[in-house]
Every structure is written in structure tokens, then in C-alpha cells.
Amino acid sequence: MTAMDAFQDHYPDNVAHCYGCGRLNPHGHQIKTIWDGDETVTVYQPEPFHTSVPGFAYGGLIASLIDCHSTGTAAAAMYRQEGRDMDSLPAFRFVTASLHVDFLKPTPIDAPVEIRGRVQEIKGRKVVVRTEVRSGGVLTARGEVVAVQMPENFGA
Numbered sequence: 832m833t834a835m836d837a838f839q840d841h842y843p844d845n846v847a848h849c850y851g852c853g854r855l856n857p858h859g860h861q862i863k864t865i866w867d868g869d870e871t872v873t874v875y876q877p878e879p880f881h882t883s884v885p886g887f888a889y890g891g892l893i894a895s896l897i898d899c900h901s902t903g904t905a906a907a908a909m910y911r912q913e914g915r916d917m918d919s920l921p922a923f924r925f926v927t928a929s930l931h932v933d934f935l936k937p938t939p940i941d942a943p944v945e946i947r948g949r950v951q952e953i954k955g956r957k958v959v960v961r962t963e964v965r966s967g968g969v970l971t972a973r974g975e976v977v978a979v980q981m982p983e984n985f986g987a
């Protein structure tokens with residue numbers, strides 16, 4: 832994997848349909864996340880239809896970006912910890928067990944949103960990721976996600 836490869840570009844097809852991060856979902860956000868040193872970065876341009884109060888992004892969009900940025904970060908961190916390429920098998924795929932968001936300021940809709948994440952903890956199948964959301968360099972939201980490796984029998 833090169834520095835500019837997005838984590839989501841390596842998701843196996845059968846788990847690449849997520850509304851937030853699946854590259855195979857034409858209606859979804861299709862976010863792209865990369866490493867920047869020990870941090871992970873996603874940059875996303877909201878669309879006009881993501882409006883909450885006119886001029887500002889809907890909080891659910893911000894939560895969704897934090898969510899999928901963090902599950903992607905969790906997977907990438909596990910590969911990194913094991914010194915494995917993201918295309919190697921078995922694949923690490925994470926789902927959200929817990930999503931916490933603090934909305935600090937309104938997030939403008941007409942500028943790119945930058946989400947930066949850091950891994951706080953890796954324990955067994957669990958990865959805790961903390962994120963900060965900025966627009967124009969201004970911190971507008973913080974998030975914390977508990978991501979858990981998707982069980983074989985997910986949904987059973």
C-alpha cells in the first residue's frame with residue numbers, strides 16, 4: 832500500500848457497500864482515508880443537500896463521516912500493528928459498536944471538512960478511535976468510536 836492509497840480502496844467487494852465508506856455504493860459518501868504519520872485523514876466536501884440550518888452541514892453527515900473514518904482507521908491500524916498489507920488475507924473489517932459525537936460549532940457546508948483520527952486503544956478485536964473534525968482549520972466536532980472486528984456470524 833502506498834501513502835496515497837485509501838483504506839477503503841482495499842475493502843473486499845463483499846464489505847464495500849457501506850453507505851458511508853463503500854466504494855461500491857453509488858448513493859453513499861464513498862469517503863477516502865489515508866495515513867498521515869500516526870494520524871488518519873479524510874477530506875470530504877459536503878453537498879448542498881446535506882444542509883441542516885442553511886449554510887451548515889447536517890449533524891448526521893458529520894456523525895457518518897466520523898463513523899466510517901473511524902472504522903476504516905481501526906482496520907488500517909490492525910494491519911499496521913501486524914505489519915500486514917491491507918490486501919492480505921484474512922481481511923480485517925470493523926463495525927461500529929459505539930459512536931459518540933460532540934458538536935462544538937456549526938460546520939460550514941461550502942468548504943471541505945477534514946477529519947483526523949488517532950487510535951487510542953487496540954485490545955483484542957476492539958479498537959477505540961478519537962477524531963477531530965475541522966472546517967477551514969476550525970475545530971467543529973469531536974468523535975469517539977469503539978470499533979469491533981466484524982464477527983463471522985454478523986447479523987445472525
Ligand SMILES: CCCCCCCC(=O)SCCNC(=O)CCNC(=O)[C@H](O)C(C)(C)COP(=O)(O)OP(=O)(O)OC[C@H]1O[C@@H](n2cnc3c(N)ncnc32)[C@H](O)[C@@H]1OP(=O)(O)O
Nearest residue numbers: 846849899902924925926927928929954955957977979982
Ligand atoms: C465492514 C465494512 C463496513 C464498515 C461499517 C461502517 C460503520 C457501520 O455503520 S457498521 C453498522 C452499525 N453497527 C452495527 O450494526 C453493529 C451491531 N453490533 C454488533 O454486531 C455487535 O454488538 C458487535 C459486533 C459490535 C460487538 O459484539 P461482539 O462481537 O459480541 O463483541 P464483544 O465480544 O461483546 O465485545 C468486544 C469488545 O468490544 C466492546 N464493546 C462491544 N460493544 C460495545 C459498545 N456498544 N460500547 C462500547 N464497547 C463495546 C466490549 O466491551 C469488548 O471490549 P473488551 O475486550 O475491552 O471487553
